[in-house]
Amino acid sequence: MRNAARSQVVVITGATGGVGRAVVREYARRARGVALLARGRAGLEATAKEARTAGCEALPLEVDVADEEQVSDAADEVEERLGPIDVWVNAAFTSVFAPFSQIAPEEFRRVVEVDLLGFVHGTNAALERMRPRDRGTIVQVGSALAYRGVPLQSAYCASKHAVQGFHESLRCELLHDRSGVRVTMVQLPAVNTPQFSWVLSRLPKHPQPLPPIFQPEVAARAVVHAADHPRRREHWCGGSTVGTLIANAVAPGVVDRYLARYGYAAQQADVFSDPGRPANLWAPADGASGRDYGARGVFDERSRNRSWQLWASQRHGSLAVAVVGGAALAAAAVSRRRRL
CATH class of the missing domain: 1.10.287 (Helix Hairpins)
Known part of the structure; x- marks a missing residue:
């Protein structure tokens, strides 16, 4: 499988931070070429340098996945410069941490445009090029929150629920057509990514993932494994993901009350938010600072390296x-x- 993967061309959206960045590192050791789709120039340059150092051809492309034309043009450039796309990983996202009543309509819309339509645009661009060849794999990076909504993340949860429905519909259509193109989805647990330092937040304290927290490298291994085994409709990562999905299927009302009581505090660290913190909803977090955020967030000491x-x-x-x-x-x- 590794020798076959070494000839692959892989596209990764949201490639410069968090899970997307960790996926790039995994593929840089095994793919022939990786296309990096993200908005921030500083992150793109740093990610491309890492991939090239690992011996992989890297193509950084400044793309806002909410713009269908930008995504389609990027796919054309990938195939012109790297060759036919074998794997497309949709990992880009943004969010707003706040009660629903404190999220402006345009903010909610922007989250949906990135987290749902960004996946739709990426999937469409991949399918347009994979279907004529009757081969290729699309991986949707999901979350346990694709099944279970939590307080303070209504826009993100709504988007992930929608991606789940989109994925199931598309998979049925591909099976009906007996297509050689595969689509699979990975449901992730809470992950220690930089998003908690750059997401738009109206919480009094610094936002944090719902524990237990896993390192992004764990998630990246799950994504790459899913791409290697796309016949499975869905891959679950982390015991907490399994527990959440089972509990929600068996006793969703109990989970509602548990999250109502503990969900607010569990998503805030014991430090107050920095009023000058960046927010990547409308512009990349590295745009003004030029900082490369990398794959990991600020919760290293509490995060698990394996599942x-x-x-x-x-x-x-x-x-x-x-x-x-x-x-x-x-x-x-x-x-x-x-x-x-």
Whole structure:
């Protein structure tokens, strides 16, 4: 699989920070070329330099994924300069941390344009080029919040719910057409990304992910694994994601009340927000400062570097064989003892 991946051309939106940046690093070690789609020039230059140092051809492109024409033009440039696109990863997003009553209509609209329509535009650009070749993979980077809304993130949750529905509809259509193009989605847990330092926030304290928190490298490994195994309709990353989705399916009303009671405090750190902090809703966070934010946020000490659930999920076939084989050996041993 690694040798095959080394010939791949991969497009990653939201490539300069957080999960997108971590995905670039994963592919830089194994793909032939990576196209980096993001808005901030400083982040693009730093990300491209990292990819090239790892031995991968990098193409940084300043793109606002909310603009369909920009996305389509970028896809044309990728194919002209790097070759046919094999994998397209939709990871770009923005958000507003505030109660719904404190989010302006234009702010809510902007989040939806990036987090939902940005995925639609990227998917459409990929499909237009993959369908005639009857091959290619599209990965939608989702979240446990695609199933379970939480307070203070109404625009983001609404967008992720919509992406989930879009993904399911598109997958059915591709199956109906017997298309060789695959689409899959990765549902992520809370991740230690720089977004909590640059997201537009009206909270009194510094926003933080709902614990437990995982490092973006864990999420990136899940995304790359999903791209390698796109026949699975969905991949879950993190035990907390599994627990959240199961709890919401079984007792959503209980989860509502739990989040109503604890969700506000759990999404705020014990430090007050800096009034001068950047906000990337309308412009890239690195635009004014020229700062490269990288993949990780400020919660390193509280973040997990691995997920046993992800490890098991990626080996579910082998583990099932091992369990069945172990059960058979145990049954044989019991039977032998009885005969003796």
